[in-house]
Amino acid sequence: MVELNRLLALEESQRVADGAGGFSESWVKLGDVWASVDARTVLGGDTAGADLSRVRYRILLRAAPQGSSARPKPGQRFVEGARLFLVDAVSEFDRLGLYLECWAHEEILA
Numbered sequence: 001m002v003e004l005n006r007l008l009a010l011e012e013s014q015r016v017a018d019g020a021g022g023f024s025e026s027w028v029k030l031g032d033v034w035a036s037v038d039a040r041t042v043l044g045g046d047t048a049g050a051d052l053s054r055v056r057y058r059i060l061l062r063a064a065p066q067g068s069s070a071r072p073k074p075g076q077r078f079v080e081g082a083r084l085f086l087v088d089a090v091s092e093f094d095r096l097g098l099y100l101e102c103w104a105h106e107e108i109l110a
Helices: none
Strands: 008-018 024-046 048-060 075-078 083-090 099-109
Touching: 024 075, 075 099
Parallel strands: none
Antiparallel strands: 008 024, 008 075, 024 048, 048 099, 075 083, 083 099
16 A cells, blocks of 8 residues: 655746746646655765765655646656655556656755
């Protein structure tokens, strides 16, 4: 049985014209989902002189049909307070299609 005990906001990036030929990026909330969040792997590294810790997560949530705005897609993100989980991949978790398995990562500057 899957225990969905964390409330996450699902957000999508949108580009907004800045009036000077460029754009700015903003995030728009699509809705809230209850999920199970489990850390899987930790990768360390150095990015432009800063220590970066990248943690990969498996996030399980109730399924939504293909094309639904409630179904996460790569490039979207989950938000929990100040934490950001960037979605890398999404697939069905079980053979009945009741749950989705999202692979996401969280980057933390140290």
